[in-house]
Structure formats: structure tokens, C-alpha cells
Amino acid sequence: MSHLPVLIPVTLLFSAFIILLGGFLKRDLAFMIALIGGSLSFVFSALGLWAVISGGGLRYHLGGWVPPVGIEYALDALSAFMSTVVTLVGTLVLLYSRRSILQEVPERFVPMYALAMLLLAGLTGIIVTADLFNLFVFLEIASLSAYALMAVGDERAPVASFRYLILGSIAGSFYVLGVGFLYFSTGSLNMADVAQRLPNLYGSRAIVAAATLIFIALGLKMALFPLHLWLPDAYSYAPSAVTGLIAPIMTKVAAYAVIRMFLTVFQPHYLLDVLPLMPVIGWFAAAGIFYGSIMAIAQTDFRRMLAYSSISQIAYIGLGIGLANPMGLIGALLHILNHAFMKACLFLVAGNIRFRTGQWEVSRLAGLGRKMPWTMAAFTVSALSMIGIPPAAGFFSKWYLLLGSVDAGNWIFVATILLSSLLTAVYFFRVLEQVYMRHSQEETVPVNAADPPASMLFPTVLLGAGVLVLGLSNNLIVSSILDVVVMSLK
Amino acid sequence: MRGSLENVVVEGVSRFLVPFIQIFALYVITHGHYGPGGGFQGGVILAASIMLLRLSLGEEYEHRRFSPTLATVVAAVGILIYAVAGLLPLAWGGNFLDYAYLPIPGLSAAELRYHGILIVETGVGLVVWGTLVILFDHLMGSEP
Amino acid sequence: MDSLIVDYNYLMTASLLVIGLYGMVGKRNLLKKVIGLNIFQTAIFLFFIQGATKPGATVPVWDVRISGEAAGYINPLPHVLILTAIVVSVATTGVALALLMTIYRRYRTLEEGTLLERMKQSP
């Protein structure tokens, strides 16, 4: 099965086209095709991950042209890991989405699923590609579908989406400009080939411009503080299923691209010693952790609180990347996985609350603990994981980040991680208190509020359980996959 | 706003021009092998011919001849042509999009690539044609 | 350095990039932001295309008089990349205009200040 790398995105692309043709015949066909496409792509990713663990990386030459001439796809430990995470979380959210979309935007069912598949295809394309320009093309597929999906939420959604479009297009254009500088300096677009030719050009100012532009672009896409301005509005006005799909994976894929640029294209030596961009990312991330946590405490809207918490959690990943030592990078990668599960679970919980009660005000969640026991159990597990209480998964990624900071001798980062856990505890315990300790007043929560239908409850609970399972099996994940990824740093 | 011009000159000229525009678009698509041209450019010209008809003859009339649904189908068929041209070589032992493995008997690898490019450009032309008509229809649509 | 012409071209491209970026982040009208985006992207196309030029070379279409002599043709790769980038730019503009139509229908304005006021009034 040497075709695995290309099958991951192409399956998703193909299902999007079939949805476009078949969805107009019967509406539910769109949902079925999307689910089948997503699951197939997950199976291919998992097979790819297995192949990588047991036999090393897979390289695939599109069109049969040997790389630098043609476009290359590469499935190594890092990309196989990421594509498995993205397709798994994506498929679970797709399973969840049907009832939620039927309630919120029923008349736009078919194009929504086509775009959701294109979004996933774009994201997996970014992950498996080994070509700088091909990455841009798939970045734009993912971004365009995200703008459109986010625009159909409530009244203010188009404005938030437009702001995201402008900032996202700046990011895309900066990226192309950076690739242009790289291309004219090295003559190549293939990542491995560029990396091979870069060491001779380490003194070049054009490479400085290329690296700066590319990292600003990816920082914008990743919503790394202070480039996060598009995120809170976009996340809080979009339909709940869309936020559930985009929030856990899209910013993580941008973080992956940052790691890919750091490890594969520019090489650690350049970004640490010649042009120290990585420490800059680390310090901005440390500021972003505080900013996100403090803003989250100030929010009264549950989904907006989650959005700001996303900024803070993304900054954790940025901090791990900025540390640029093996422990820090393991922490960042583990946090990508854990946060994808936690945030997906939390946004699905938010969707469940909206499905049953129609609102998200934290002050009006009182008493839901008894009315929606399963949803709130999943919420509790994820919230504890976000705070970093073992054995939930969040603890272990923060642990590795702490170890990385200690290794780097950076005590400010250590203090940041510890303090921000306290801040996270503040905003989540406030919600937990409302949910479990307060008694519901009749006028705030509908009497019939209960757990949502099985198709929505199952993915929520599964993701919540996943947070625990990931926490318990973190040792296995680190030793079998992530250790291989950070090998080049040692 | 549009379509109600009832001007015989505008109507006659656009009816007269459209076939030429479309023939020229086909020429541009197929001439992509030998000079400037190709699927994108040809697709845009095809879409322009449809837009000219919509502007001059009015949407009520024109929607019957080239409906928005047909535009969507054209775009989806175009992308499927491209995707199938990519997937077929997989079954015949090649890599994705390796036109040399297209199952057309009696041609050398270079000729297969030549025809593969033509197939792909046709698909691209259909997609651009359909999509630009969709964009036009939805952006010009009156308020709900 | 006899690169005065190149410098001049490059500086013009850089100015266009800055003008486009100013349109996107400095202008308060949403439509002007889209125009700025288009200027910015077009300047990027210009950056790539001017990097493809060579003195005395012809368009990259196989010519029997030159046949396979690479020095005789200008660099085809930037042209290919820019064809892709143009399509991306068209697609982005289309989606941006669709969003602007929706915003205008809802709030009857495209000025950022007025828009923010009206968004606060009707939650």
C-alpha cells in the first residue's frame, strides 16, 4: 500500500465532489458520504502511522516525477501522527454535527458538508505535503472553506468571518512572498531540497526575510498572541458544530506547519543561532498564555470563554516550540493531541448546551449537572484536563513543557506554566460551580433540558473518555511516536 | 435592474457574438498546448459568454437555458474529470496523476501525457466555467 | 552594481506591497480592504514574474530554433506558480464580496465604525 500518503487527502476531496453531486438528490446522503469519507481517511492515516512506526517514513512522488521536479508527499512520524489526530477528531465531530446543523442552519445542509470535507482535505494536505508551494494551495483550500463555514452562524458572524478573511489572506500572501524569497534564493520548492541548499545561504538577507514572513504568516494562522485578533469573534459567532470542527484542529495544523518549517526546512541551527526566531515565539507565547487566561476569566459567555482559553492553550504549544529542546517539543506535540481532544469535547459540550437550552451564558448554566449528567461528566473530565490534574491528558503535556523549561533553565516559563494553571482553574471552577453547586431557577433553564440525542452525546462522551485514555497512555505515545520526531534535536 | 433593456441592438449583438466567444473559448482551451491559453483562460471566456447573455437577455430567459443548478453540475463534473484522471493511473500501476499510466491503448508515454494534459485542462475549463457562473448568479442575485 | 533597473522594479513592487497592506489594515471601509487585498496580491504576482525575466530570452514555448537550450527561454516556473496564485486570489475575492453582500444587507453599511455601532445596537 504505497499509495497511502496521497489517499489521505484525496479521499476527502473525492467525497466533497460526490457530496456536491449526490447531496442534491437526497439531503442525508451528504452526511453519509462525509462520514464514510472521513472514516476512510482516518483508516488510511492510521495505517500510515502504523507503517511509519514499523518501517520508517513513506515518500510519494505525485505524477511519478522524482522530487525536486515534481511534487512530493512525505509521511513521517510527525505528519502521520498529525493526520491521524486531525482525521479522528474531524470524523467524530462530523458524526456529531448532523442534528446540530439541522437545528441551527437546516437549509444549508449540503454545501456545509461539502465545505467541511474540503476543510479536512486542505488540512490533511498541509500535513502530508513536502512541497512549499503545495502547502500554500492546501492552506488556501482550508482557509476558504473555514471563512465560509464560519459566516453562516448568528447575525454578527459574517463580520467576524470577513475580519478573519482579511487577516487570513494577509497570512496566505505573506507565506507566498516568503516562499518567493526562498525560491529565488535556492531555486527549489521541495522542502528537503531547500533544506539541503540553505546552509550555504545562512548569511543571506533574503533568507531572513523569507523566514520572518513565513513565521508571521503561520503565527497568524495559528492565532499566536499578538496575532490572535480574528479568533474570539470567529469562534463565538459560528454555528456550534463548525466551531467544534475548526477550533480543535485548524490552529493545530498551523502549529504543525511551524514545527515542520523549524525542523525540516530551515533547520534548528538557523532559527536558534543565526536568526533567533524561536525564542521570540517562546516569549510571545508566554505573554499569550497570560493574556488568554485573563481574558477567559473576564468572559460571561461560555463559548467566548472557551475561545480565549484556546488562545492561551495555543500559546502553550507555541511555548513548547519556542523552547526548541526535545522535552519542550514533545510537550508541544503532546499538547496538540491533548488539546485537540479537550477542545473538541468542550466545544461539543457547548453545542449540547445550546441544543437543549438555546444559550451560553455562564450564569444561566445552573443546575445542568443533574439535567445533563453525561454531557457534564465529559465537560468535567476535559475541564480538569485543561487545568492539568492527573491522570487526565492535560497534565502530561504540561509536565513535559515544565521539564523542557527546566532543561532550558528558563524559570520565567516555569512560573508561567504553573501560574496559568491556577488561572485556568479559576475560570473552569466558576463554570463547574454553576453546573453542580447551584440550583436551577425555572426561568433560566428549560424544564425539559436533558442530555442530547445519542448521535450528539456519543462523540462528546467518547472525546471525554479519550482525554482519560490519552492521559493513561501518554508514555506509549511519547516513546513510540514523539521520541522519533524530536530525534533531530538531540 | 437588468434584463429589461428591450433594446434590439444590444440583444441582437450579444446573440450574434456569443457563439464566436464560445468557439474562441474552446480554441483557447485546446491551444494551451501550443501557446498562451489553457483551461483557466478558456473557462473564464466561456463564463463570460454566459454572463453576457444574462446581462443582455435577462435572467428569466437565460436561467432556462443555463440554470444555476446546471452550473453547479458542470463544475462538479469538471472536478470529477480531473480527479478520475488522477485516480485511474492508480489502478494501472502508476502514481496519482501519472498520465503515462492512463489506460488508452496504442500510445507512447509522451503521447499519453499529451492527452492527459488535454483531459485535465478540459476538466479545469468546466470547473472555472461553472464556478464563475455560480459566483455571478449569487453575487448579482436580488435580496431575499 | 548595474542593477539599477532591478532595484527600481523591486522598489516599485515593494511600494505596491506596502500600499496594499495599508489598504487592508489602515482603511476603515470594508470594500477598500478588499481592494487593498487585490493590490497586495497583484504586487506579489509582479514580484514573481519579474524574477522570471532574462535578457534576450523568449517566452517558454518550445521553439525549433532554440530547441532544448534552457538559456533561450525565460523561467517558466514562476509563471506556473502565479497562475495558481491568481486563481486563489480570484477565489478569495469572490468569497470576500459574498461576505460583504451579506454584511451590507444586514447592517446597510460597509464603514467599520458605523458597522460596529449597529452591531452593538442589534445583538
Place this chain on the structure above:
Amino acid sequence: MNWITGTVLALFFGLLVYAESDLPDSREASAPARTHIVPRYVEQSYPETHTPNIVTSVLADYRGYDTLGETVVILTAGIAVILILPRSGRRQ
């Protein structure tokens, strides 16, 4: 224009000017963009694809996957517009 915008624009322009001096001049035969992959395209394009237009052969064959991607981009824009601006209710 406030001072943040001004600073950002000035920094951006400064970066572009700063990078100019080390950007290889495309008129010199030694420029990497002229020596690395492009000669391979120019020399082999006609023998390998029978297509005289090298831009077309690179676009649709050597880098055909990019073109699939860009076709998907334009299709995405079409679906996006269908999603954002539904045409329902236009017929009274």
C-alpha cells in the same frame, strides 16, 4: 492611520528593502532559479510530454497536483458563495 499601522507598514517596507541586496539577480546566469530545476523542465518538456508550451506542461503535468489544488480552490469559492448567499426567495 494610527501609529501601530504606520509602524507595521514601515517595518514591512524595511524588511523588503533589507532583503533586496541578497536576492539573486535573475539576469545573471548563475541565479539559482535559473540553474537548479528549470533547465530540466525546459530540456525534457517536449520529449516527455509532446507539449511545446512549457508553462502548460509544468502546470498540468510536472506540478499537476498544484493545479488540482487550485481547481479545488475555485470550486471551494463557488460552494462558499452558495453557502453564504443562498438564492432562495429571489423569485417573488
